[in-house]
Amino acid sequence: MTTTEHLTAPAARRGRALHLVDLENLVGSGSPTPEQARATWTAYRTLVQPGDLVVVACSHHAARTVWFVVGTDARLLVRSGADGADLALLDDVDLPHLVSRFTWLVVASGDHAFVPLVEEARRLGVRTWQVTGVGRPARALLRTAQIRSRLRPTTAASLALAA
Template identity: 40%
Template sequence: MYTREGAFDRRLVLVDIENVVGGAVTMAGQVHAAQAAIEVVVSPRPNDHVVLACGRSSVRTVGFEWAGPRRLRFRSGIDGADLELLDILESEHVGERFTEVVLVSGDGIFADAISRLALRNDTVVTVVSRPGACSRRLRMAAKRTLHLDYDPNATMEVA
């Protein structure tokens, strides 16, 4: 059984990196730019538990290029990354283990799980997404929504 005592000031940061970059991650520069943009908005803390999710085709680039501690989940299919993060939200007692949850994605598939977490008075739920890329249902489910300054078309690999 989980208790809230150990959850004091613990934050879970769930990142659908393909949602941030606008598709499969094929270049190191995409990961570096996405991580930098996320860190500006999220302001990393030493005790953050970061989980990255992506499709199978992106896992090598994401796994090698993301700097710092993180957990990496991947799954094939159009909604593979979403389903991996949704599995964490629904099966890992997130509300009991963390005082704050940050979801970096704009996909509406998370709306119900985020809504359930947001209903807890002791869990702060934040959604971070590119402007115009966040579903209305997800925005309404979260306690707050922050905009990510990342242009998927601006990232270029330096040769």
């Protein structure tokens, strides 16, 4: 069973959102297990509304697992190396397109690499929302995003460990 233990989301979010999801960052591992990836993705999907565009990135180490779990629910990007998923997501963003087509930018990561994008999107009138998972997010990103949420997916295995 997978549930979201705690997640704060904007009440009655209106408008389309572009979701940039670093699934490895949310899970807290460069090589997530299928169960970790599935629990995290299932919890994250509750934030996506009809009309949103979701882009998920990971390294080649996690690609098979992530692709199997995410399937056709999102565009999938793969880039390895230091900050590979972050760079793949950032390189994929066309800021003028983002501003003209989306009301929200959702960054599902705690990495500092997204700070300039979030700052620029805010400056151009796009609402910004940061979703974090396991681990500590960069303070600069926490200060920059207008709304912050913490995703805590719960799996049957983690419930058994907690008992």
